[in-house]
Amino acid sequence: xxxxxxxxxxxxxxxxxxxxxxxYSDKEIFLRELISNASDACDRLRYLALTDPALAADDxxxxxxxxxxxxxxxxxxxxxxxxxxxDELIQNLGTIARSGTAAFMKDLTGDTSKDVKLIxxxxxxxYSAFMVADQVVVTSRKxxxxxxGANRAWRWVSDGRGDFTIAEAEREGRGTTIEMHLRExxxxxxxxxxxxxxVRTYSDHIALPVTLVEDGKxxxxxxxxxxxxxxxxxxTEQQYREFYRHAGHLGDEPWLTVHFKVEGVVEYTALLxxxxxxxxxxxxxxxxxxxxxxxxxxxxxxxxxxxxxxxLRFLKGVVDSEDLPxxxxxxxxxxxAVLTKIRQGLISRVLSExxxxxxxxxxxxxxxxxxxxxxxxxxxxxxxxRRAALLKLARFRSTHGDGWTSLAGYVGRMKPGQxxxxxxxxxxxxxxxxxxxxxxxxxxxxxxxxxSDPIDDFWISAIGxxxxxxxxxxxxxxxxxxxxxxxxxxxxxxDPPPGLAGLxxxxxxxxxxxxxxxxxxxxxxxxxxxxxxxxGDLDMRIERMLRQHKxxxxxxxxxxxxxxxHALIAKLATxxxxxxxxxxxxxxxxxxxxxxxxxxxxxxxxxxxxxRRLASALARGLA
Ligand code: ADP
Ligand code: MG
Numbered sequence: 087x088x089x090x091x092x093x094x095x096x097x098x099x100x101x102x103x104x105x106x107x108x109x110y111s112d113k114e115i116f117l118r119e120l121i122s123n124a125s126d127a128c129d130r131l132r133y134l135a136l137t138d139p140a141l142a143a144d145d146x147x148x149x150x151x152x153x154x155x156x157x158x159x160x161x162x163x164x165x166x167x168x169x170x171x172x173d174e175l176i177q178n179l180g181t182i183a184r185s186g187t188a189a190f191m192k193d194l195t196g197d198t199s200k201d202v203k204l205i206x207x208x209x210x211x212x213y214s215a216f217m218v219a220d221q222v223v224v225t226s227r228k229x230x231x232x233x234x235g236a237n238r239a240w241r242w243v244s245d246g247r248g249d250f251t252i253a254e255a256e257r258e259g260r261g262t263t264i265e266m267h268l269r270e271x272x273x274x275x276x277x278x279x280x281x282x283x284x285v286r287t288y289s290d291h292i293a294l295p296v297t298l299v300e301d302g303k304x305x306x307x308x309x310x311x312x313x314x315x316x317x318x319x320x321x322t323e324q325q326y327r328e329f330y331r332h333a334g335h336l337g338d339e340p341w342l343t344v345h346f347k348v349e350g351v352v353e354y355t356a357l358l359x360x361x362x363x364x365x366x367x368x369x370x371x372x373x374x375x376x377x378x379x380x381x382x383x384x385x386x387x388x389x390x391x392x393x394x395x396x397x398l399r400f401l402k403g404v405v406d407s408e409d410l411p412x413x414x415x416x417x418x419x420x421x422x423a424v425l426t427k428i429r430q431g432l433i434s435r436v437l438s439e440x441x442x443x444x445x446x447x448x449x450x451x452x453x454x455x456x457x458x459x460x461x462x463x464x465x466x467x468x469x470x471x472r473r474a475a476l477l478k479l480a481r482f483r484s485t486h487g488d489g490w491t492s493l494a495g496y497v498g499r500m501k502p503g504q505x506x507x508x509x510x511x512x513x514x515x516x517x518x519x520x521x522x523x524x525x526x527x528x529x530x531x532x533x534x535x536x537x538s539d540p541i542d543d544f545w546i547s548a549i550g551x552x553x554x555x556x557x558x559x560x561x562x563x564x565x566x567x568x569x570x571x572x573x574x575x576x577x578x579x580x581d582p583p584p585g586l587a588g589l590x591x592x593x594x595x596x597x598x599x600x601x602x603x604x605x606x607x608x609x610x611x612x613x614x615x616x617x618x619x620x621x622g623d624l625d626m627r628i629e630r631m632l633r634q635h636k637x638x639x640x641x642x643x644x645x646x647x648x649x650x651x652h653a654l655i656a657k658l659a660t661x662x663x664x665x666x667x668x669x670x671x672x673x674x675x676x677x678x679x680x681x682x683x684x685x686x687x688x689x690x691x692x693x694x695x696x697x698r699r700l701a702s703a704l705a706r707g708l709a
Pocket of ligand 2 (some may be wrong): 119122212335
């Protein structure tokens with residue numbers, strides 16, 4: 087077959103552009119990436135060979151072999167892993183198939199220094215070879231794919247600039263060889279000393295031998311033992327970090343490392359990491375945890391959703407079980423008692439480690455919560471058993487200062503007579519601080535939690551209470567503000583204006599088709615009006631979300647509350663009973679309702695009518 091010429095996927099092209107033209111500070115990481123891929127390829131074949139031993143039988147000792155050719159100025163990395171066939175070479179080395187890639191690519195700014203940082207987090211993987219090479223030749227032969235008995239291998243060649251070629255080739259035995267023609271000025275990567283040092287720094291944790299051929303001799307450069315089975319005391323932070331990068335296919339740092347071994351009925355070792363940065367695809371629908379499952383040191387799968395709940399999907403790392411059978415299948419994983427035990431064990435351990443850090447270094451913990459709290463809160467909704475532990479870990483914005491608070495902190499600040507934990511939900515904590523519904527609470531010094539994650543509405547209605555204290559939305563039902571002792575700051579209570587009852591009656595009549603009720607408010611101090619939901623009705627924000635997602639045709643009617651202490655309301659109360667003012671009161675009733683809707687972030691049902699009424703009220707004011 088003749089040579090084929092193909093284009094890189096547009097995203098790869100852009101990635102390569104950034105990789106090749108940026109002065110990447112640690113170019114040497116290309117070696118880590120290639121060794122990491124070689125190790126993954128060996129892991130995959132070892133797994134396939136469990137059911138088809140013939141696949142690996144001719145060459146059973148997995149390893150990664152590095153060689154240098156000074157004259158040709160090439161550095162070569164070869165493995166005897168699973169290999170790639172024609173289509174896989176095109177797919178794996180010509181596109182980026184990871185979940186969320188498109189979303190990630192949208193985040194690229196065009197500003198090189200920023201993009202390099204982003205890409206560092208994303209992980210450049212194989213393409214990092216082009217940081218040091220101006221030509222990369224990949225020769226690969228897939229294990230077991232040898233239908234004709236001939237040495238069927240494929241050669242992929244590219245200079246990393248837009249396209250690559252692919253053609254039939256020869257390769258002795260299965261696996262992949264990556265030959266890099268080093269760029270001008272990259273001669274350091276032809277020095278055995280330098281290669282040794284890089285491998286020790288970045289790839290010591292790799293669980294198979296990484297060798298270097300020197301003067302005809304082949305020397306092993308790394309420890310070649312699974313890192314997670316080594317004693318904790320012997321592992322340096324740097325080794326943990328490099329393992330994290332290998333396991334997570336990413337370039338950032340671990341924030342928390344949880345390494346432990348469980349012995350007893352179910353035996354396993356786990357090495358888990360919480361990343362320091364929020365993965366760019368954390369909220370992508372395909373996003374899953376990145377915890378690999380091993381059985382007695384053999385890699386089984388990185389797709390076992392049963393291993394870690396989705397509300398811990400930011401975790402990366404490895405779990406190695408002593409009890410699962412090596413030939414465990416995807417179906418077997420689904421209802422496996424051993425796996426369920428491991429999962430419970432992992433959750434307990436991670437939550438207790440988080441609690442420890444929260445106690446040890448509260449500020450550091452807040453950094454974690456800021457990035458991953460909204461994911462962890464999904465657990466409040468999904469996992470009843472873990473609610474108490476998660477509520478303890480949860481932090482919230484509140485009207486008490488600008489920082490975060492725990493629920494224990496909130497409860498400690500509750501006022502005499504206050505029985506409930508008050509909250510308001512919305513899209514944005516800053517806007518929530520200005521909601522009319524919390525004015526009365528603020529005036530009395532009663533703290534309100536400001537919940538701005540979409541998940542908040544769901545868990546809070548599912549949970550209902552914390553340590554016997556009910557959660558109550560300030561936008562729902564009546565307030566109990568009268569029962570709560572003021573803390574001195576409260577403005578003098580004025581008596582309600584004399585015409586108030588009449589005004590409420592007039593408004594009720596005017597708005598009888600639009601609201602459930604009109605009443606004098608306890609919760610307003612500054613604003614003239616606000617909307618609230620009736621006690622038994624859905625919270626207004628949930629209702630709005632359901633309507634947006636077409637889960638609900640029409641919401642329940644609201645209650646409009648008016649502020650008896652507001653000058654406008656007092657003035658309107660004096661007009662009640664005057665026949666010539668009836669029309670003006672009707673106009674004002676509708677205007678105030680629309681105003682409350684706008685503050686609530688709702689769209690007006692009849693904007694034209696609103697504009698007409700506003701104009702007529704303004705004209706009256708000017709007259
Ligand atoms: P990642 O390792 O995060 O998947 P890379 O860019 O490093 O991304 O590699 C892309 C893909 O190319 C890998 O997922 C794998 O399928 C394939 N690949 C790369 N190197 C090898 C190799 N040495 N042997 C077999 N497949 C490989
Ligand atoms: Mg890789």
